Amino acid sequence: MSNSKVLIIDDDAKFSEKLSAVLQDNGFDVEQSYSSEEGLIEAKMSHFQLIMVATILPALDGFFVLEKLRKQSDIPVIMLCNRDCEQLRLEGYRKGADDYLVKSFSFTEIMVRIQTLLRRTLGVPFSQSEKLECNGLMLQKREQLVCYDNKNIILTPIEFRLLWTLVDSRKQVLSKPYLYQIVLDRPFKPFDRTLDMHLSRIRKKLVEIGMNGDCLRTIHGKGYRFS
Template sequence: MTLLPTCDDLNRTTPKILVVEDDKYLNDELKQLLSDSAYQVDQCHDGEEALSKALGESYHLVLLDLMLPVRDGLSMLNLLRKTDTTPVMIVSARHAEQERIQGLSAGADDYMAKPFNKEELLLRVDAILRRTMRPKAVEEQVLSHQNLTLNKAQQQVEINQQSVTVTPTEMGLLYMLIQNRGEVLSKAYLYQTVFHRQYSQYDRSLDMHISKLRRKLTAAGWDGSCLQTVHGKGYCLQ
């Protein structure tokens, strides 16, 4: 398997990942897979140990199983999110949609069901790390996509050099989508980065803001179909 690029070109620190999995064979397999892609990897096998490690040490990502001894993964994540924003990707054998929603609502950045494709897992890990480890110094103030220009410093959006009135929330969503064009941004991630609160399955405010933003941009002459809803995952700007 071809090794994926790491975030070293974005940050001098080698990404450090905590693998939380009670199946020793799978835990070791994940460690080997990630180590082969040049990540630093720590391991633990129960939720209580995972919580202690995640709070006591500095990790760039936690791969978390849900069905764990001592403390289950969802309980561990809920406690972690009270004081810590370390990215978490759930890797679980629980396939039910409700389990995925609960995990994302608790603050997970991504959810992957077992059995998983190894290459896809590495791609998702790399995507999360590139997004979260991007140095703030490289944050651009002016972004462009097709005939749309966004000026974050001036809080202005223009299409074909004509101003479009958007709310601060719509501005934040559009900025994140343009900055990460081509990547699916989960609802949980957008809630955390734009709304600064945890995602709830009963909260439809994100869908409402995206819908209004799409209508405004389309009415101003932009191709609204580029702002795509990815069912069960989130949103993506193509």
């Protein structure tokens, strides 16, 4: 996914510049447009792997841009909004958006979500590695084997996928909505404790083979991290 080309359509120049810098630091080729008309022209002129468009734009809003894009392409589109609103999210999804992000998101999360979206749309496997190692912990994907200090533990398929996802993105905080979609393959619901239950079981099994349970950390209000 390195050198994938991204178009940001947003009249908030300060935000757009900051997001562009983060994407460029992660190897993306970024173009910026500050109006809906300019963005649509740019989208037709160049080949992009991803377009990020603000819901609020001068003259024609982001949903108009989304509708126009969908008439000419199935390119992945992420909508950017100033506030979290179910009505806006649903409108975006109905009109063909692939994801929806409030501008208060962490740039760590946006990078993970962009990478996941591009892996899916470009046909790149979630992780090309068959083996992960971190702090003495070793995971083998094919055998779904987890080993630490020459001791093996048995995880369910969901537990293994959850641990693999966290270790693969170690030191990054992964949000609950992201993990629900990637690991459980369903949308997150605020009162659903399924993910917490799986994490608790994984922690217990890791402690049983001598690891510190704090390696799986809950970051209050943000998500989870392996460190």
